[in-house]
Amino acid sequence: MQKVVDWALSRFPRETARANETERLDATMKTTAVNRYNASNRLRAQGKFTFFTTTILSLGLIFIPLMQLADAQLALPDRLLNAIQIFLAVSILVYSVIIGTARYDLRSEQLNDCGDNIKELIRELRREKEAAGGQVGKEKLAELQDRYSSITTDVENHTRNDYRLTVLQLPEMFKVTGFVRAGTWGLYWTAFIAQFLPSLMLLAIVLGFFLEVFGITAGLTQLLKFPRTPHG
Numbered sequence: 001m002q003k004v005v006d007w008a009l010s011r012f013p014r015e016t017a018r019a020n021e022t023e024r025l026d027a028t029m030k031t032t033a034v035n036r037y038n039a040s041n042r043l044r045a046q047g048k049f050t051f052f053t054t055t056i057l058s059l060g061l062i063f064i065p066l067m068q069l070a071d072a073q074l075a076l077p078d079r080l081l082n083a084i085q086i087f088l089a090v091s092i093l094v095y096s097v098i099i100g101t102a103r104y105d106l107r108s109e110q111l112n113d114c115g116d117n118i119k120e121l122i123r124e125l126r127r128e129k130e131a132a133g134g135q136v137g138k139e140k141l142a143e144l145q146d147r148y149s150s151i152t153t154d155v156e157n158h159t160r161n162d163y164r165l166t167v168l169q170l171p172e173m174f175k176v177t178g179f180v181r182a183g184t185w186g187l188y189w190t191a192f193i194a195q196f197l198p199s200l201m202l203l204a205i206v207l208g209f210f211l212e213v214f215g216i217t218a219g220l221t222q223l224l225k226f227p228r229t230p231h232g
Contacts, residue, residue, distance in 0.1 A: 010180035016173050022129055022136045027173055029122050029148055034166045036115035039158040040108045046195055047104025053199040054095045060206055061088040064213065075215035084209050091202060110155045117151045161191040 005011070018024040064085055067074060074081065125144055128136045136144070165188055167174040168181070176184060 008178035010175070010177045014167075014174060014176065016175065020135060021141060022125070022134075025141065025145060025148070026122060026125055026129075029118050029125070031166060031170065031173065032148075032152060033115045033118040033122065034169060035158040035162050036111045036118065036155075038162040038165045038169075039156075040111035040115065042159075042162060042192070042195075043104045043108040043111065047099070047102070047108065049196055049199055050095060050099055050102075050104070053203060054092055054099065056203060057088050057092045057095065057206065060210065061085060061092065064088075067213075074213050076213055081213070084213075088206070107156065111158075114151060114155045118148065121148055121151065161188055164188045164191075 016027075018027055064081055068078070068081065076084075121144060125136065128140055128144075164184055167176055168184060168188065
């Protein structure tokens, strides 16, 4: 019964103990490499979703005036359609500035390269360890530590949520079980989805606009007190 309780509450040392300085450096570098890869994937996903949002907004901005030119039967008056177009244009401008300033692709590539460089350093450390019979000399270890510090300081650091995912991905290095593991997964996904909330909210607003434009819903016109008359 006690083992079940310990497993459920994860009553174990969080990190696996390492026998010597070589093993500790190996574990540290492996953890950092996975952190960097997770951060790279996060930024890549954020960049792609932001670009997707901008694309949808751009298509919406083009679609509304085309429907007006075609004299399609739209459920909103021209003045409200014009206001929606202005909103879409400003949103596109803001998101374009965000994409340009955030540099998601560049930062993602830098973090991925950092992870690759650390992996190469790990392979060198393990070759040295095998050649030395398990324990690398102090001078070589100091050299590897300096190179590791140099690699990690060249790029931005990972986030706490990237580290959460690393802990969950490396059970051989971090022992997290039971409810604590489930809670950690919950915190990770909550933080991961939260970064997309501005884009998701904007897409939901745009979807609501288009449902109103084609008369599928009636909530927006009632809320804004606009007459619900066909366009044209």
